[in-house]
Amino acid sequence: TSFGFRNVGTGEKQPLVNDVFHKVAKRYDIMNDVMSAGLHRAWKDAMIAALNPPRREGYRTLDVAGGTGDIAFRIIEASDRKAHSTVLDINGSMLAVGAERAEKKKLSANLDFVEANAEDLPFEANTFDAYTIAFGIRNVPRIDVALKEAYRVLKRGGRLLVLEFSEVEMPLLDRFYDAWSFNAIPKFGKLITGDEAPYQYLVESIRKFPNQKDFATMIKEAGFSRVSFTNYTGGIAALHSGWKI
Numbered sequence: 001t002s003f004g005f006r007n008v009g010t011g012e013k014q015p016l017v018n019d020v021f022h023k024v025a026k027r028y029d030i031m032n033d034v035m036s037a038g039l040h041r042a043w044k045d046a047m048i049a050a051l052n053p054p055r056r057e058g059y060r061t062l063d064v065a066g067g068t069g070d071i072a073f074r075i076i077e078a079s080d081r082k083a084h085s086t087v088l089d090i091n092g093s094m095l096a097v098g099a100e101r102a103e104k105k106k107l108s109a110n111l112d113f114v115e116a117n118a119e120d121l122p123f124e125a126n127t128f129d130a131y132t133i134a135f136g137i138r139n140v141p142r143i144d145v146a147l148k149e150a151y152r153v154l155k156r157g158g159r160l161l162v163l164e165f166s167e168v169e170m171p172l173l174d175r176f177y178d179a180w181s182f183n184a185i186p187k188f189g190k191l192i193t194g195d196e197a198p199y200q201y202l203v204e205s206i207r208k209f210p211n212q213k214d215f216a217t218m219i220k221e222a223g224f225s226r227v228s229f230t231n232y233t234g235g236i237a238a239l240h241s242g243w244k245i
């Protein structure tokens, strides 16, 4: 089957991605819960536990493809509202939802929102203590360029954490997961948002993303040290970690 997203070149991918997230921005948070059966919350919590942000002022993090703010909000809360987080996303519609949520949670003082591309970060070198990206990097057309940018803007001693869908490494779970993602996710998407194509894109982008080992190699190639990964839920998602030393 062709969903109309197959075999798009680098130059064409970003406009399609942008269109998907403009369309889903307002329903993004509820869709996340439905699509992952709530699991994304546990994975994100585990990512923040791995980061273990210090409870001190001056700790600066950058959350790339930060969308509606889930990762940045968790970091600030885990730091007892001491940390500062910059939420960066290429999509103004997603950021607008994020800014509204931040107001409601009274977290705005610890945040800023920047509309920019992960491949070309508008920050000086050696700026951030941590760079996080959750379910974002597979949407970026040139992943190697984004990883090099991550390396550049991190301080020495800074941490990279990437949470992304990955390769399921459990015999029965993989079949269930295939059925769920190829059938249920696009159907739910259509039911809730009236549009199936964005969710077909979602499922395809997961299939195309490199597996745990290959992605770890890409992180090393960008210059990071002590690169490792942890599978969540049998590898449905994985957290990759690296350090700039």
Ligand code: SAM
Residues within 6 Å of the ligand: 017, 018, 021, 032, 064, 065, 066, 067, 068, 069, 070, 071, 088, 089, 090, 091, 094, 116, 117, 118, 119, 133, 134, 135, 136, 139, 140, 141
């Ligand atoms: N991190 C959030 C979360 O975990 O809920 C949002 C993830 S959402 C699946 C993916 C986000 O990546 C979207 O908000 C999209 O606009 C953003 N994105 C896609 N391409 C990007 C790029 N080149 N640079 C920055 N953000 C990008």
